Amino acid sequence: MVIASDIDRLIQLLSKLPGLGPRSARRAVLHLMKNREQLLRPLGAAIVSAGKNVQSCSQCGNLDMADSCGICSDRRRDPSVICVVEEVADLWALERTAVYRGFYHVLGGVLSPLDGVGPEDLNISGLVARARKEHVKEVILATSTTVDGKTTAHYIADRVENCGVTVSVLAHGIPVGGELDYLDDGTLSAALKERRSAKSKI
Ligand SMILES: [Zn+2]
Numbered sequence: 062m063v064i065a066s067d068i069d070r071l072i073q074l075l076s077k078l079p080g081l082g083p084r085s086a087r088r089a090v091l092h093l094m095k096n097r098e099q100l101l102r103p104l105g106a107a108i109v110s111a112g113k114n115v116q117s118c119s120q121c122g123n124l125d126m127a128d129s130c131g132i133c134s135d136r137r138r139d140p141s142v143i144c145v146v147e148e149v150a151d152l153w154a155l156e157r158t159a160v161y162r163g164f165y166h167v168l169g170g171v172l173s174p175l176d177g178v179g180p181e182d183l184n185i186s187g188l189v190a191r192a193r194k195e196h197v198k199e200v201i202l203a204t205s206t207t208v209d210g211k212t213t214a215h216y217i218a219d220r221v222e223n224c225g226v227t228v229s230v231l232a233h234g235i236p237v238g239g240e241l242d243y244l245d246d247g248t249l250s251a252a253l254k255e256r257r258s259a260k261s262k263i
Pocket of ligand 1: 118129
C-alpha cells in the first residue's frame with residue numbers, strides 16, 4: 062500500500078502546519094489529489110524550490126532568495142533607522158503598511174526564561190553591532206506587548222542604549238498580547254508614526 066502510506070505521510074506533515082489539524086490536513090490532501098496538475102505538482106515544485114533557494118538574510122534575518130535580502134540591499138531605504146521585530150511575519154506586516162522605509166532586525170523570538178530562551182538564543186548581538194554603526198540614529202522596538210515581549214524590549218533597550226542611538230517603541234494601539242501580524246494596516250501605521258521614546262513607554 063505505497064499510495065496510502067504516501068497519503069498518510071502527507072496528512073501527517075500538513076497537520077503540523079499552524080492552523081491545520083488532522084481534519085483540515087485530510088481535506089487539503091484530498092483537494093490536492095483531485096487537482097494534481099493545477100495544484101499538487103506546482104505546489105511540490107514550489108516547496109522543493111523554496112527549500113533550495115530561500116535563506117535567512119545574515120544581516121536582518123528576513124527570508125529571501127539572496128543574502129543580503131531585498132530590503133537590506135535597497136539603497137532607497139533610510140539607513141538611520143532599524144526596526145526590531147520578533148519574527149519575519151512581523152516584518153512582513155510592517156512592510157504591508159508601506160509607511161516604514163528604514164531597515165529591520167528579526168530577533169527570531171522573544172526572551173522567555175520559562176521556555177529556556179535566553180539572549181544568546183536570539184539575534185541580539187547582531188543588533189548591537191548594527192546599532193553601533195555611525196549612520197544608525199534610531200532603534201525602534203516593535204516586539205509584542207506580551208510579558209515576554211516587554212521583557213525582551215527592556216533587555217534590548219539596555220543593550221543598545223550606550224550605542225549612541227535613540228530607542229523608541231511603537232505607540233499604544235497594539236492590543237495586549239497582540240502580534241503585529243494580526244493588526245490591520247491602519248492601526249499598525251498609526252502605532253509606527255506615533256512611536257515614543259522607550260524610556261517612558263516600556
Ligand atoms: Zn536583510
